[in-house]
Amino acid sequence: MTIIQSLLLGLIQGLTEFLPISSSAHLVLAQTVFGLSPDGEADLLFNILVHIGTLAAVCVAFRKLLLRLFADGIRMLQQIFTGKFHWKKASSGKRMIVFLIVSLLPLLVVYPLRELLEPIMSSVLCVGIALIFNAGILLISDFAPDGKKTPADMRFSDAIFVGAIQAAAVIPGISRSGSTITAGISCRLKRSFAAKYSFILSIPTILAAAVLEIVDAVQVSIHVSAIPVYLVGMLAAAVSGFFAIKLLQYLLKSKKFVIFAAYSLIVGVGAILWSFFH
Numbered sequence: 001m002t003i004i005q006s007l008l009l010g011l012i013q014g015l016t017e018f019l020p021i022s023s024s025a026h027l028v029l030a031q032t033v034f035g036l037s038p039d040g041e042a043d044l045l046f047n048i049l050v051h052i053g054t055l056a057a058v059c060v061a062f063r064k065l066l067l068r069l070f071a072d073g074i075r076m077l078q079q080i081f082t083g084k085f086h087w088k089k090a091s092s093g094k095r096m097i098v099f100l101i102v103s104l105l106p107l108l109v110v111y112p113l114r115e116l117l118e119p120i121m122s123s124v125l126c127v128g129i130a131l132i133f134n135a136g137i138l139l140i141s142d143f144a145p146d147g148k149k150t151p152a153d154m155r156f157s158d159a160i161f162v163g164a165i166q167a168a169a170v171i172p173g174i175s176r177s178g179s180t181i182t183a184g185i186s187c188r189l190k191r192s193f194a195a196k197y198s199f200i201l202s203i204p205t206i207l208a209a210a211v212l213e214i215v216d217a218v219q220v221s222i223h224v225s226a227i228p229v230y231l232v233g234m235l236a237a238a239v240s241g242f243f244a245i246k247l248l249q250y251l252l253k254s255k256k257f258v259i260f261a262a263y264s265l266i267v268g269v270g271a272i273l274w275s276f277f278h
Contacts, residue, residue: 001046006229010236013050014057017206017237018199018244020138020178020260021267023054025127028172029271032124045227049234051210057241058199058206065196066203073097092151096197099154103163103201107208110167125275130173131268137174137182138261141252147188158187166201173268176202178260181252195252199245 001009012030016023027047059066072093079085090098149158165183169176177198184194251257 001226001229003229003232006046006233007236009046010050010053010233011240013233014054014237014240014242015244016175017054017202017241018058018177018248020134020175020181020248020257021264022127022131022134022169022173022175022178024170024172025131025267025271028127029124029267032274046230046233048210048213049230050237051206051213053234053237054241055203055206055210056238057245058202061242061245062196062199065200069093069097069200095154096151096200099151099156099159100197100201100204102156102159103166104204106160106163106167107205110170123275124271124278126171127173128268128271128273128275130171131264131271134174134178135261135264135268138178138257138264141178141182141185142255142257142261144182144185145188147185147190147194149187149189150193154187154189158184158189161187162197162201166205175260175264176205177248178257191252192249195249 009027009030012026013023016026072091076085076090076094076097087095087098162180162183165179166176168174169179180198180201181194184197185191189197251259
């Protein structure tokens with residue numbers, strides 16, 4: 001992998017991880033265009049580093065909220081161990097922590113199916129079909145009525161639904177951010193809260209993906225000399241990811257997801273055509 005390829009793939013990862021157009025789909029398509037093997041040992045290390053980059057982006061963008069949640073989490077643990085925790089009296093931060101944990105549970109069902117999904121992960125045809133489906137999901141978010149739910153009003157059924165949709169988004173082409181935000185809006189969550197919830201939920205999800213890739217990476221020989229090139233991709237993913245988060249928050253308020261829906265539709269059709277002629 002050249003430094004230019006690393007830079008471009010890093011930018012693609014950062015932008016598409018948070019913009020609702022599927023990062024995994026774009027990496028599959030980009031690696032196909034560049035002639036890189038998605039299963040190559042070099043790509044394992046690269047994928048780990050760009051995941052770290054996008055993780056850094058969301059942590060910086062929501063650093064204040066994360067600090068509050070961390071403090072609430074410490075207090076909640078103290079209350080649980082002393083028998084003083086009461087769900088009905090829990091603060092918004094404590095409720096949000098519990099809901100986030102519940103939303104992560106469906107991923108435990110999907111993980112054992114990871115090997116069965118591998119052929120789909122690298123299929124340009126399947127990616128194209130999923131991108132078209134993603135376009136439909138994004139249109140729902142624009143036309144859905146505005147909700148008013150915050151952590152104080154959210155229900156466990158809402159958390160399970162958002163988590164189930166996130167689990168389905170492991171298929172390249174289905175945007176994790178777009179589908180979970182749409183799921184939140186469909187549950188009548190306030191739009192700004194639906195976005196924050198989706199982004200915070202991405203932290204353990206991205207971290208888990210990086211850990212799984214580290215497990216795979218230790219089983220193969222990786223050239224350490226290539227790390228500087230991959231660090232360029234990691235930095236590009238971090239910077240572009242931060243700006244992607246800010247852009248998405250603005251577009252969500254103005255109900256302009258139709259832009260990404262049109263883009264997903266065009267790229268999806270293009271991917272299907274590519275698969276037929278190559």
